[in-house]
Amino acid sequence: MTAVAAPAAADEPGGLAGSALYVDPFSTTLEAAQELDGQARADAQLLGSIPSGSWITKGTPTEAQVAVDRIVDRATALGEMPVIVVYNLPFRDCAQYSAGGAADTAAYLAWVDGVVAGIGGRPASVILEPDGVGIIPHYTTLDGVQEWCQPAELDPATAASDRYAQLNGAVDRLKAGAATSVYLDGTGASWLNVGEVSDRLIKAGVERADGFFLNASNYQFTANSTAFGTWVSSCIEYVTNVAAAPGAFGECGNQYWNGGPATGWQGVAMTQYAEWSADAADPAANTSGVDSRYDLILGGAEPSTHFVIDTSRNGLGPWQYPADTYPTHEDWCNPPDRGLGARPTTETGVPLVDAFLWIKVPGESDGKCYRGTSGPLDPARGIEDPAAGQWFVEQARELIALAAPSIAPLTCHVDLTATRLGKGFGAVLVIRNTGTEAIDPWRLAWTFDGTQRLTRVIGGSFSQQGAEVVVDAPTRHSKLALGRKTLVVVAGTGAASEPWQFRLDGQACTSS
Incomplete structure (x- = not known):
């Protein structure tokens, strides 16, 4: 029927x-x-x-x-x-x-x-x-x-x-x-x-x-x-x-x-x-x-x-x-x-x-x-x-x-080291491409859990709308080759809490 x-x-x-x-x-x-x-x-x-x-x-x-x-x-x-x-x-x-x-x-x-x-x-x-x-x-x-x-x-x-x-x-x-x-x-x-x-x-x-x-x-x-x-x-x-x-x-x-x-x-x-x-x-x-x-x-x-x-x-x-x-x-x-x-x-x-x-x-x-x-x-x-x-x-x-259809692992990883700085925070993000092809240009995004605001980014440019943050690759170093890393330093105001998930070019990453 x-x-x-x-x-x-x-x-x-x-x-x-x-x-x-x-x-x-x-x-x-x-x-x-x-x-x-x-x-x-x-x-x-x-x-x-x-x-x-x-x-x-x-x-x-x-x-x-x-x-x-x-x-x-x-x-x-x-x-x-x-x-x-x-x-x-x-x-x-x-x-x-x-x-x-x-x-x-x-x-x-x-x-x-x-x-x-x-x-x-x-x-x-x-x-x-x-x-x-x-x-x-x-x-x-x-x-x-x-x-x-x-x-x-x-x-x-x-x-x-x-x-x-x-x-x-x-x-x-x-x-x-x-x-x-x-x-x-x-x-x-x-x-x-x-x-x-x-x-x-x-x-x-x-x-x-x-x-x-x-x-x-x-x-x-x-x-x-x-x-x-x-x-x-x-x-x-x-x-x-x-x-x-x-x-x-x-x-x-x-x-x-x-x-x-x-x-x-x-x-x-x-x-x-x-x-x-x-x-x-x-x-x-x-x-x-x-x-x-x-x-x-x-x-x-x-x-x-x-x-x-x-x-x-x-x-x-x-x-x-x-x-x-x-x-x-x-x-x-x-x-x-x-x-x-x-x-x-x-x-x-x-x-x-x-x-x-x-x-x-x-x-x-x-x-x-x-x-x-x-x-x-x-x-x-x-x-x-x-x-x-x-x-x-x-x-x-x-x-x-045992997934059917099978499911692939995530293809990027972010290592984060955060530091409390007065009333704000600083963090070093090491982004690694673990996928099967290069990303050019790369874009990293995440969601804050409160009222945090970015004030500065080294290693990229950023925009923020509410809790949503996007960091774009610098023009001269936009490519992230397979297996390669890039480093971004961020600073902002608010609590130094770690985002629960990062996204690289729209795809979720593992993090540690």
Whole structure:
């Protein structure tokens, strides 16, 4: 089935689709790099050079406003799109690995108001509450199954409706800013079936949002997420605009039985361990049956709900864990030997897919994974994993080494020696070209973290706009040959703090 339609919101100025993604020069990845050295530091600086989500997870409404404003302000100055992950629902993650969140609905929506105030009228894209639709306290599925998340602190009679009030309230507040794109949790291709997640998305307000996101912090192949997302969009279209009666989610084809007209109504459950396609030889990876079911029931109507896919760690797909080895495999939790996936982009080549994003920050741990053992070691790795959100040196190295497509190291390096000078600072920068070709003329840039101002540069000319600094090569010594170094001396006023990342001719550098 070919999805071609697009709602007007996806094409509005300032929307995510087609925008240039923002790289935060003060990301948690580059923050982690400051405490590392050697290969681990270079890995973090490489990952920090690529756009990834900026997670807003705690604090007062005012603190959330300030944090968001800083990100959006810097992105707006560059004409780029920030991707902000809003993650503070009450009982988020059902109080598991990423426990936390606001105290109740009123506190949550007040906190979202802070996020909204931080964005203002400027362009921003919001990934709204990973797992927020997938894990709902005291929830009963369309099939009448009561799900596992049943916290005693919440009233079973109101917990689910409270979650929908929280998500709908957040959508309405965020979409009041015309330049804000909002995507709701659509789970993933190996989780909820198509009809179930479509029902939840509609209840959560997806028709007033810009769409949904898939595979957040997970490892499913991009091809599988694309097929699954197209089916979810098709199911939403069918139930809301085509079906003769409301609530016809059971008529939506899904990944757990792929029969349809194209297969003579013969089908099997689809596997997560192979890439899906309409012509796959493996029946468990073949989408043609489900595709043809939607062609049949839609009758020419086109799906129009857009989505984005997290490709941060899915280059090799999911971990096919060894059978009968661990009491609980926890294949989502820091699985070994995974690789980075497709680089973030808003040019996907798929009309319904607004972007491939790195929602999960690659290199940050999923949590302390015990896989059903008493710990403290992760038995799949033989080491103790860092707590959720903390930097995981070994995993970062794996993701880079096994990236698919492969990823090249950074091709420049800056050694910085700084000195405090009265109320100002001085610094010597040694710039080295570690790439494969000469740079002529070279240009070095960085972002200050406060109110620092350059007053003098020896070895180049400079300009500064706000926190953004550019040093251009001198005319007589503009070429930086392969493997060669050049030296720049700078002086200025303000704190003598080291920039977290330098850029040479627009490309990020390692530094020490």
